[in-house]
């Protein structure tokens with residue numbers, strides 16, 4: 001099979017990646033999936049690492065055209081959790097055995113917000129220390145573009161991983177899905193600052209943006225490689241009805257299956273090319289199809305981010321429509337997630353950080 005020639009290459013051209021993302025034959029997709037799984041097994045192992053996700057605030061200064069909590073959506077009830085509630089959730093997360101959490105919010109750059117995040121991270125590290133986790137929970141932040149100084153403050157407070165999605169590496173497409181004040185180059189600078197500060201850095205893209213081509217997605221994979229990223233969190237684009245991009249698509253329901261498959265192929269291809277990074281199987285996959293997260297694991301992902309946001313605010317943090325598990329607090333508890341993961345034949349890493357091996361491999365190479 002020609003696909004075998006490509007997947008076994010040492011380095012990959014844009015054409016190679018376009019070819020892999022374009023395959024539609026069932027047998028070829030199976031071959032891609034199995035190869036990606038083998039690479040994952042060899043470079044990161046078969047364990048699945050968990051990060052409890054706490055969406056602590058839906059206040060945002062940005063206006064991304066695809067996002068349900070963009071500042072111009074006045075139908076959203078804005079909230080910021082109290083510090084104590086975040087700490088309690090973090091303690092619960094540690095007691096359950098998650099090992100790490102992600103603190104996610106809309107973007108704000110004011111000093112009050114920066115201090116709030118800094119203090120929260122410090123307290124989480126302090127209050128989740130135990131014999132099993134002597135340094136407390138591992139903390140990943142996902143709070144948008146900030147200055148290098150702010151990133152340094154967050155890092156010094158104890159966060160050691162940071163997610164900042166580029167959404168698309170095509171600057172023209174980026175400018176079509178964001179207002180003018182949100183600038184592509186500023187996000188690149190932010191990603192570089194995060195690396196300089198010392199974070200394990202994650203990025204990611206949306207798959208199925210109106211106007212996006214297979215070439216764009218192939219370039220996204222090359223972008224991940226060039227930026228030497230440590231973690232990846234990609235997901236299918238899902239429409240939110242209260243956004244300007246809602247109007248861009250008139251055939252979304254017909255394309256849904258194709259976008260889903262493309263998202264899984266993106267995971268597999270990224271795994272084959274980037275090898276030892278962490279790749280999340282995102283909730284957006286599950287939002288598209290109930291077993292979507294499990295499918296992501298079979299295509300080479302090794303991280304899952306179960307939602308631990310307190311129930312009373314969950315429905316106010318919907319970046320897209322149809323987000324799963326917005327009602328039941330226990331729906332993503334350790335046992336439930338464990339069962340779902342074990343149904344794929346994988347084991348769950350309990351009480352482990354599950355850091356990016358790529359980060360340490362490059363540091364000590």
Ligand code: SF4
Pocket residue numbers: 060061062063064067068069070071105106107144319
């Ligand atoms: S995607 Fe993030 S930065 Fe953009 S509007 Fe939504 S919360 Fe804000």
